[in-house]
Amino acid sequence: MTQQFYVSPEQLMKDRADFARKGIARGRSVVVISCRDGIALVAENPSPSLHKIGEIYDKIAFAAVGKYNEFESLRQAGVRYADVRGYSYDREDVTARGLASVYAQSLGAVFTAEQKPFEVELAVAEVGSSPETDHLYRLTFDGSIADEQGFIVMGGQADKVSEAVAAGWRGELDFAGAIRLALAGLVADKEADALPASAVEVAVLDRGSESTRGTRRAFRRLDDADVVTLLAEEN
């Protein structure tokens, strides 16, 4: 009978964390920016159908980097959680805080108990009536949760992108400005000086969806033509 090697818990957790970090670092980045008009979510993503950004509920959106099958199952679980909660209580009882803590628990459980941790990093964003009441939560592979102010950058070259976004971020940006800033951030680590609209995925949480579009669902995905129009506004 072979003897099991002893691995200390510290070493085990460190190995898992390194493994997850490596997986995430291979992916392309996602930027979530809170601004005057609402919250803009911008991801570098050449696929028009496999989304990194998704709607969870009326005022809540989801963005992720890492392994597609893992964050997609988390996104679907989030939609189920939110819909069941909204159906059994009331629509206004679904909050980003509740969703983020459910995500934190499942990520933490997988990180400690399963063979392999999830190689994902998530952002949960909830738009409020003013920029001060917006909520941005960042969740990492081990289940840690952080409440961020202003913006979140996740993914491969997060440090460089984050620096570029921090330099230009102001609370009074409109959607066009926020999306331009995010795109400028996403190319910070590249040779190219701009990303084509087909290489990015953009969605917004509209602060005034009730008054402008007559719907409480604030999430809106922008197509390539919308992005081109928004980018052209400044010129």
Next chain:
Amino acid sequence: MQETSANQVAANATSSFTEHLQRSRPELLPYSVLQGLPSGTAAVPLQTPHATTIVAMTYAGGVLMAGDRRATMGNVIASRHIEKVFPADQYSVLGIAGTAGIALDITRLFQVELEHYEKIEGTQLSLDGKANRLGAMIRGNLPMAMQGLAVVPLFAGFDRPAGVGRLFSYDVTGGRYEEQEHHTVGSGSMFARGALKKLWRPGLSEADAVKVAVEALYDAADDDSATGGPDPVRQLWPVVYVVSRTGAVRVPERELAAAAGTIIDSRAVAQREA
């Protein structure tokens, strides 16, 4: 072994909110609670509010649905403000007649069902898909319908690929029937249908369709005590939705007040008893 777990994943992947509830929280389904009632209870029908007349019709470029505002419990008016027509999603609306409490819950479940599918799949269900889902929910309610708690919906939506408005009616067993031109359900439906037969014509404009719907409801309220007419004292008008290529829109009260006013005036001028 591998195949089994793949099958399991596939079997668990559902885009249906109702199926998800059935698996994880069956007690939340509107028709699960009373299914254990002994069948003898049918002898004493429960006194619950009932919603009545709904009318729907196609017009040039879309489809319209309207409902009166009265709920009755036996011979008592239970509510003068009830709404029986709801947007199901961006391109479809739902009207309900029958036991109000269950119908309102089925409506809410249906709204979540459509939104849930849209969020999970990233695309909307086809209009036929929506109509079939609603049929399945009504069939789920069959045991309660047998005990006197029936719900009869009317479903209308804009079929975007085909570019036309379409109408579906149901029976209590969940049977789905596509209707042409116009249809009505509820206790006042026979009177409203008579009015629609005379007033409806092909290629109605949206504004004319609204007038026709209000007049059909007026006739239903005239002869059916469970249907409420326009109420100028309380400023209550029917609930009317139009669905076209641009989506479902609720017709503003001011238009309905004007339409109701015209009908009341013309009937007063005609000086006829019936």
